[in-house]
Structures are given as C-alpha cells and as structure tokens.
Amino acid sequence: MARVQTLSRNQQIVLDIIEKAKGPLKAYSILFNVQKKGINAPQQIYRALDKLIEMGKIHKIESKNAFVACRSSDCEISKATAFSICESCEMVDEISDTKLSKYLSGFNHKKGMKFKRFNLEFFGICKKCKKD
Amino acid sequence: MARVQTLSRNQQIVLDIIEKAKGPLKAYSILFNVQKKGINAPQQIYRALDKLIEMGKIHKIESKNAFVACRSSDCEISKATAFSICESCEMVDEISDTKLSKYLSGFNHKKGMKFKRFNLEFFGICKKCKKD
C-alpha cells in the first residue's frame, strides 16, 4: 500500500529533537528535553523511537545506545546502515556510499545464510579532534 | 613489549563460560552461572569482560549486549569484527573473511577520517531456522 507515513504527536516531537541535535541523543536525554511538552515517561520515548526506526527516520547507534536522524534522502536504506564514529568527540556521521552499500548487500555468508540487513560502525578520530 | 598475557582467576572463569557457551552470553547470565565459584557482583563480571575484550579473547555483540568467544585463531583482528546474527534463534557466528576484512580496513571516509576499527553486524534467518 505504501501510503505516506504521517507522524503522531509524540513521534514528531521526538524526531524534531533528534533532527535538531548535532550529535547522537540518548533516550533519557530526549526525555528530559521534552518534559516541558508533557511527555513524562520513558515508554513514550521508546515507543516513538521504535516507530521512527521502523520508518527509517532515525537510526540507533548500537555501540552508544543513542539515536541519530537519518540523513540519507528518505532512507530506503535503513536496512543497510554505516556510520563513522569519533572516539574523541563522539560525533557520528552516516556514511552513504553506494559502492560500500552494494558490496555489503551482496556479501554472502559461506554458511549459506541470507542477510536481510546489516549495520556497520567505523571508529576513529575525526579531523577536528586530530588537530587538537 | 608484547608479553604473553596471562589471565587472572576471574578472567579465566568468565572466559571459560563464554567459550563453552553455544551462543552469545549476557553479563548477568554469566554472573548467575559463576556464583558457585564465589563471584557475586556485576563489577567482577564487567571487569573481566573489559579485559578479555581488550585482549581480543571475546567480542561484544553490540546489538544484543552480549558476548561471544573469539574464534579467529588468536584474533589480531579484534579491530575488525564481523558477525552474522540470526534474528530467529539468536545464533551468532563470527565471520572471518579476508577479503571483507581487507575491503573494510581499506575503506576511506570521504570526509578524511582515518578509521582504527570497525564492527559489522549482519542480520537474517539462519539455515536451520529457515527449515522450520
């Protein structure tokens, strides 16, 4: 049916905060930031996060338990995510590299398992931090 | 200096359990399994886990907050990890594929960040589960 997804109130509030943020946000930091808007409980945050992830609007950075907005146009690719993560300043950058994505999507496990999805996290020190 | 790492008592106990396990283990499940050996507190587990990871003896599966033994000979490659994860039975398999590893180690971010390390997690349904 592929109908246009419209966001609920809480989903929109949570998405707004994540999109405005400069870096990845943790669930409880989102919570503290929206209490003025009448959201009081972790559940409300986690529910919105779950849906936003489903929709491909945001991604979870697994190594940090934190969330970033998707920057890849309209994210058909939430099934093929790659990030670059600075270990010094915690900056996270979504990598959209067609070659990389194709390479990994086409990767076949020797043991015959067919992959539906992958997540790749690169770590290093970003340019900015290197200067210091 | 590269001296041979010898494991402390707690580190050895924790490693043994993880190596014997058929799948990834969670920290608290390790804890419950070693209480007969006089380990009573999460700290003791987490400390051992941290060191074992440093040594490359085990890996953390970030998407599951769980730990598996390293199966790649003696893991020079704890800086370049890849796993295949079954979403049905939770089985985790370490992928050691030289090509893949080289490809990713050589991958360069457009924005000029130099990577020290990566972790890749593939998801799908394993052969066994597919049959059912």
Added chain:
DNA sequence: TAACAAACGTTATATTATAACACCATGATA
C-alpha cells in the same frame, strides 16, 4: 456508527552498566 488498530498515559519493574572505596599481591626501584 461500530469495530479495529494505533497511539497515548501511567505505574511499576527488569536489565545493563558504572562509581567508589578498601584491600592485597607483585615487581620495580630508590
């Protein structure tokens, strides 16, 4: 309008992880 699905709000609780402090063994070194 009735029926259903999806989102909501709330309370409680489970799970994962770290802080902080005191103690002990080892080995280097002054």
Added chain:
DNA sequence: TATCATGGTGTTATAATATAACGTTTGTTA
C-alpha cells in the same frame, strides 16, 4: 629494606537503559 606503582580482588550502592502491563483515547475504515 622501604616505598611505590600496577593490576587484580571484593563489596555496597547507584546510575542508566529498556520493557511489561494496564486501561484510555484517537483515528481509520467498513
């Protein structure tokens, strides 16, 4: 030998992350 740094231990307490379970409200669609 004294002392000091290092790394491991054990313990209590607490922080941070995430889910269960319940009933209500809202929005869609038949």
